Amino acid sequence: MRIFAIVKRILAELLRDKRSLALMLLAPILIMWLMNIMFSANSDTKIKLAAVDVPQIVQKNLEKTSDVSIVEYSSQTVAKEKLQENKIDALIVYREKANTYNVTYTNTDATKTALTKQALNVALTKEKITGLSQAIQKLEVIINNINPTSTKSLFVTAGNKTKINSYYKYGNSDTNFFNKIVPILMGFFVFFFVFLISGMALLRERTSGTLDRLLATPVKRSEIVFGYLISYGMVSIVQTTIIVLATIWLLKIEVVGSILSIILISVLLAMVALAFGILMSTLAGSEFQMMQFIPLVVVPQIFFSGIIPLDSMATWVQYIGKVLPLTYTGDALTKIIMYGDGLNQLIGDIIALLIFLLVLVALNVVGLKRYRKV
Amino acid sequence: MKYVVYLKQIRKKFDKQVVLREINLVVKKGEILGLIGPSGAGKSTVIKTMLGMEKADGGEAFILATTMPNRKILGRIGYMAQSDALYETLSAKANLEFFAKMKGISKEQLTNEITHVARIVDLSTSLNRRVSEYSGGMKRRLSLAIALLGSPELLILDEPTVGIDPALRKKIWQELGILRDAGTSILITTHVMSEAELTDRVALLLHGNIIADDSPQNLEKQYAVESIEEVFLKAEESEELR
Numbered sequence: 001m002r003i004f005a006i007v008k009r010i011l012a013e014l015l016r017d018k019r020s021l022a023l024m025l026l027a028p029i030l031i032m033w034l035m036n037i038m039f040s041a042n043s044d045t046k047i048k049l050a051a052v053d054v055p056q057i058v059q060k061n062l063e064k065t066s067d068v069s070i071v072e073y074s075s076q077t078v079a080k081e082k083l084q085e086n087k088i089d090a091l092i093v094y095r096e097k098a099n100t101y102n103v104t105y106t107n108t109d110a111t112k113t114a115l116t117k118q119a120l121n122v123a124l125t126k127e128k129i130t131g132l133s134q135a136i137q138k139l140e141v142i143i144n145n146i147n148p149t150s151t152k153s154l155f156v157t158a159g160n161k162t163k164i165n166s167y168y169k170y171g172n173s174d175t176n177f178f179n180k181i182v183p184i185l186m187g188f189f190v191f192f193f194v195f196l197i198s199g200m201a202l203l204r205e206r207t208s209g210t211l212d213r214l215l216a217t218p219v220k221r222s223e224i225v226f227g228y229l230i231s232y233g234m235v236s237i238v239q240t241t242i243i244v245l246a247t248i249w250l251l252k253i254e255v256v257g258s259i260l261s262i263i264l265i266s267v268l269l270a271m272v273a274l275a276f277g278i279l280m281s282t283l284a285g286s287e288f289q290m291m292q293f294i295p296l297v298v299v300p301q302i303f304f305s306g307i308i309p310l311d312s313m314a315t316w317v318q319y320i321g322k323v324l325p326l327t328y329t330g331d332a333l334t335k336i337i338m339y340g341d342g343l344n345q346l347i348g349d350i351i352a353l354l355i356f357l358l359v360l361v362a363l364n365v366v367g368l369k370r371y372r373k374v
Numbered sequence: 375m376k377y378v379v380y381l382k383q384i385r386k387k388f389d390k391q392v393v394l395r396e397i398n399l400v401v402k403k404g405e406i407l408g409l410i411g412p413s414g415a416g417k418s419t420v421i422k423t424m425l426g427m428e429k430a431d432g433g434e435a436f437i438l439a440t441t442m443p444n445r446k447i448l449g450r451i452g453y454m455a456q457s458d459a460l461y462e463t464l465s466a467k468a469n470l471e472f473f474a475k476m477k478g479i480s481k482e483q484l485t486n487e488i489t490h491v492a493r494i495v496d497l498s499t500s501l502n503r504r505v506s507e508y509s510g511g512m513k514r515r516l517s518l519a520i521a522l523l524g525s526p527e528l529l530i531l532d533e534p535t536v537g538i539d540p541a542l543r544k545k546i547w548q549e550l551g552i553l554r555d556a557g558t559s560i561l562i563t564t565h566v567m568s569e570a571e572l573t574d575r576v577a578l579l580l581h582g583n584i585i586a587d588d589s590p591q592n593l594e595k596q597y598a599v600e601s602i603e604e605v606f607l608k609a610e611e612s613e614e615l616r
Contacts, residue, residue: 009461012464208460213473215427372425373428374444374445
């Protein structure tokens with residue numbers, strides 16, 4: 001069988017190229033480790049506020065809010081200078097006559113602005129509640145004086161604090177945006193790494209002239225395509241497994257479903273990436289052109305595959321997402337990781353990926369006609 | 375059909391540039407045809423059309439009585455390209471084995487074939503070395519050995535003796551002579567005019583036309599010169615004047 005001879009040759013070549021092999025298998029781990037450092041870094045935002053003429057009670061309430069520190073200034077001019085120098089994040093000025101708070105934000109960091117707004121709102125609400133409860137206490141005294149027995153219980157229960165207990169179906173209180181994008185990112189890295197390598201593979205065969213020599217034998221074009229798919233497929237199974245396990249363990253992702261399902265879906269995506277890479281290397285004229293294809297193919301996958309929710313966008317934007325394989329992998333992986341879906345519940349995504357694979361393989365066989373007409 | 379190669383009024387253009395105007399060319403059984411022409415004359419295109427890698431815009435190409443492009447017939451052709459086209463990280467033996475399998479040589483014959491072609495190109499003792507350790511000349515010889523696998527009826531050799539030292543070059547020509555006498559047809563392109571003298575027939579390719587096609591001796595007589603090199607220069611000159 002010619003296919004197996006091709007598979008054997010490609011694998012032999014890969015095994016000889018120790019450096020590429022090491023890069024292929026270690027680079028994903030390194031990237032995942034870097035991501036781990038990035039996202040586990042302390043991301044708490046701390047804000048520093050300046051207050052001018054702000055009532056003591058509001059200031060105290062603000063200070064009680066975590067990550068907020070407050071400095072009181074007697075004059076606005078000094079405080080404004082501090083704001084100018086970026087020493088503080090916002091300046092709160094209270095005008096007693098108009099009962100108005102004027103807040104000036106540096107607004108260089110939207111998160112800080114939002115946090116300041118929130119903190120101030122909370123502080124003012126608390127102030128109101130304190131005022132209210134004081135009024136109630138006074139009311140209580142008055143009512144008790146009128147009728148000492150009938151209404152007492154009412155005010156006692158109102159004074160009790162309501163407690164909230166939180167339970168999480170997925171993850172814990174630290175679960176954030178990052179956990180939502182991890183399944184999609186994982187798919188993205190699988191696609192990216194496999195695409196990169198397979199794109200170069202056939203290209204090297206072409207530039208060295210061996211493809212011409214190969215095509216000068218009675219080998220079928222489909223035998224070459226399948227030879228590449230099988231050999232690089234074997235490598236990409238190893239690579240994909242490494243990426244998946246590294247992501248789950250290094251980033252401590254809670255997986256509700258089965259890891260095996262994750263690997264299976266990822267391997268399917270890897271095969272699509274492989275077929276895609278081979279097709280691109282058929283179209284590219286040189287290594288340089290291949291490099292230019294990479295952002296063209298890879299970047300839209302990040303934008304339109306679900307990292308940013310597309311539901312609210314124009315219909316045509318949503319259609320772009322539908323023709324990108326990563327959309328389906330992202331969906332499937334999210335369902336496995338977060339909802340614990342089994343493969344039988346993900347048939348739609350699997351069929352979509354298989355269609356991608358079939359179409360790309362067919363295009364590859366036809367695409368090789370460029371180098372031999374039969 | 376008695377011709378091994380029969381190109382009939384082959385025309386080929388890439389985009390708007392005409393590469394082959396009208397090529398008529400035959401290679402008979404058991405002869406060595408030298409295809410000679412300056413770079414860019416269209417030698418490689420002629421070869422690619424013969425192998426079915428390109429399809430002619432007009433005319434017909436027959437190889438071993440089969441219309442090209444045809445995949446199966448490629449098993450009976452040995453092809454050696456201008457570039458070495460070898461898998462550098464693999465051993466010479468692995469290269470030979472791979473291409474032998476691609477040509478459809480059976481497992482039983484595989485070892486015999488490899489020993490046979492390695493002996494012809496004098497690489498028997500260094501078959502287990504990696505190609506990347508080979509010298510330029512050795513790579514050329516290995517490339518030729520691959521073309522010889524499976525005793526093809528037609529050999530298409532694109533500049534086979536570039537970078538090969540004179541002693542080995544002589545040996546290779548001797549071997550080509552033996553193959554020819556055994557009935558193999560050989561089409562060879564070359565820049566070395568002294569080599570053209572060793573062929574049975576020379577076809578001069580210029581500006582997409584075959585401007586002369588005869589035995590070296592007849593051509594020299596026709597142009598009243600001493601060597602093929604002068605034939606080439608004279609033919610080119612008269613073509614420019616036209």
